[in-house]
Amino acid sequence: MSIIARNEGPLHAAATTARAIESFLLTSFHDFGLNDAITRALAEEKYFTPTPIQVQTIPLVMAGGDVIGIAQTGTGKTAAFALPILHGLASQQQLPRKSCRVLVLSPTRELSSQILDSFRAYGRHLGIRAALAIGGVSMGNQVRALLGGVDVLVATPGRLLDLVKGNALRLDNVECLVLDEADRMLDMGFIHDIRKIVAKLPAGRQTLMFSATMPRAIADLAAQMLRNPVRAAVAPVASTAERIEQRLIRVDRAAKPAALVDLLRGEAPGRTLIFTRTKHGADKVVRHLIRTGIAASAIHGNKSQNQRERALAAFRDGEVRILVATDIAARGIDVDGISHVINFDVPNVPETYVHRIGRTARAGAAGIAISLCDREETAYVRDIEKLIRRSIPVIDPAAPARRLDPAGMKAGIGHPPTVRAGKQRSPRDSSAHKQPRSDHGSRGTSSIASVAFMHRDGSPAYRSSSHAATVTAHSKD
Ligand code: AMP
Numbered sequence: 001m002s003i004i005a006r007n008e009g010p011l012h013a014a015a016t017t018a019r020a021i022e023s024f025l026l027t028s029f030h031d032f033g034l035n036d037a038i039t040r041a042l043a044e045e046k047y048f049t050p051t052p053i054q055v056q057t058i059p060l061v062m063a064g065g066d067v068i069g070i071a072q073t074g075t076g077k078t079a080a081f082a083l084p085i086l087h088g089l090a091s092q093q094q095l096p097r098k099s100c101r102v103l104v105l106s107p108t109r110e111l112s113s114q115i116l117d118s119f120r121a122y123g124r125h126l127g128i129r130a131a132l133a134i135g136g137v138s139m140g141n142q143v144r145a146l147l148g149g150v151d152v153l154v155a156t157p158g159r160l161l162d163l164v165k166g167n168a169l170r171l172d173n174v175e176c177l178v179l180d181e182a183d184r185m186l187d188m189g190f191i192h193d194i195r196k197i198v199a200k201l202p203a204g205r206q207t208l209m210f211s212a213t214m215p216r217a218i219a220d221l222a223a224q225m226l227r228n229p230v231r232a233a234v235a236p237v238a239s240t241a242e243r244i245e246q247r248l249i250r251v252d253r254a255a256k257p258a259a260l261v262d263l264l265r266g267e268a269p270g271r272t273l274i275f276t277r278t279k280h281g282a283d284k285v286v287r288h289l290i291r292t293g294i295a296a297s298a299i300h301g302n303k304s305q306n307q308r309e310r311a312l313a314a315f316r317d318g319e320v321r322i323l324v325a326t327d328i329a330a331r332g333i334d335v336d337g338i339s340h341v342i343n344f345d346v347p348n349v350p351e352t353y354v355h356r357i358g359r360t361a362r363a364g365a366a367g368i369a370i371s372l373c374d375r376e377e378t379a380y381v382r383d384i385e386k387l388i389r390r391s392i393p394v395i396d397p398a399a400p401a402r403r404l405d406p407a408g409m410k411a412g413i414g415h416p417p418t419v420r421a422g423k424q425r426s427p428r429d430s431s432a433h434k435q436p437r438s439d440h441g442s443r444g445t446s447s448i449a450s451v452a453f454m455h456r457d458g459s460p461a462y463r464s465s466s467h468a469a470t471v472t473a474h475s476k477d
Helices: 011-023 036-044 052-062 077-089 109-122 140-147 157-165 182-187 191-199 216-225 253-267 279-291 305-317 350-357 375-388 427-432
Strands: 067-070 100-105 130-133 150-155 176-179 206-211 230-233 244-250 271-275 297-299 322-325 338-343 367-373 450-454 460-465
Touching: 036 077, 036 109, 052 067, 052 077, 052 206, 052 230, 067 077, 077 100, 077 109, 077 150, 077 176, 077 206, 100 109, 100 157, 100 191, 109 130, 109 150, 109 305, 130 140, 130 157, 140 150, 140 157, 150 157, 157 191, 182 191, 182 206, 182 216, 191 216, 206 216, 253 279, 253 338, 253 367, 279 297, 279 322, 297 305, 305 322, 338 350, 350 367, 350 375, 367 375
Parallel strands: 067 206, 067 230, 100 150, 100 176, 130 150, 176 206, 244 367, 271 322, 271 338, 297 322, 338 367
Antiparallel strands: 450 460
16 A cells, blocks of 8 residues: 555656746745645644755655755755655554554654654654664664554654564555665665665665765665656755855864864854864864863764764853764754854865755754864865855965954854954955854854954964955854
8 A cells, every 4th residue: 555646657747847947936834735734743742844955855755755855954845855755744644563654764863863853743643653773772672663564654764674584564656765864874885775775675665865965876876776766956055055155264283172172262163063084083173172161962873872962962052062973973963053064174075065054054054164174184175165166265374464353253162353454365265154143143244354363362363355354253043
């Protein structure tokens, strides 16, 4: 039994295209014809306007077709698949034991938990049964949760296969499969597990695949696992969320920890996510920050599930303003209001840069991404700039300076930044700063011509210029 009747036949392509065009006109969740219990939950969540990926995807999924969604985390893609799936689930059915009707596969435990939370939030008035199957915690509770069958199971691939092997779960009743962050699942080596899982699913299921990027391997996977999929794409990866203001600081490797501290003090960021390449590196950065009096915590694969959840909760609640993460651990972090992403290490895979900086500027907000780049990372920056088709302005240590009114700093860390007036920079710098902010935290055009970050003793450290002169004092919103 399928959740939604599949639309097949010669008119299918034309009909879906017409529907896709029509969907651009949808401006309210009421326009989709979603179950009232869902629109009520959305109103409670204060979702008023569907995001572009939701506008495109919801009608396609409701019509029963397979969909490839090209969208980054932060675009609202979870609701894009969760809402129409919940709509299909609304007509309650008897659940077979040890089985699920919808299976969502995601690469990390954190992302899986967040997807489950979203299903529960949007489906709170529907009385659906949803469960989580992730590694790092005991299987007992998961086995018990599956006993009577569930509507939605959100899982990481390894634990899902363990449950199947242990006869705690059958996959022959799955009506809809979602592969979320498919590119990341491939990067993390889950391809064999995914193939094993898909081989156990009914051929007549609906399949939805979401990916931030569309490398060849993902296109091949989609060709094997989806039937006549319709593609829904928003913000191609190369266009890197235009709202994100990007900057680069050139610094010797050994000076990075000190540069980071100066940056955090000078920049007075709000909620900040710092990326390191390794787990060891993340711990080292946290130790250094704590030694200098800046509260921070780390999240990476060596931490237990409990530790990770605690760190994430403290970050989300604003108890800890700075979280240091590796790429894989950060993948599932769904925290709004991240003002700054700092790349302590420049990633050697350009797409990773896009994933990282996309953690700020979520759900329509603006954000700042700063990368500390040593000599050896220069080549990585070139690759990134090629991918995003823009150059990342370098914070220039040569500009003269003036002081910023400390009253502008509302929620800064440590000391207010020191700002120096200086000459305008080259046009190269101008492209990346479409939304300059005032030095009082609100958005607007800054009159500051250039900025310098200074050490506490007043000696200059790193300076930015022209449009990069957007020292932001974020309030605690
Ligand atoms: P996602 O891309 O699914 O990780 O979603 C990013 C963030 O946007 C999450 O915090 C969602 O709660 C939020 N969000 C998703 N859709 C909407 C919407 N239509 N209106 C407002 N916020 C949304």
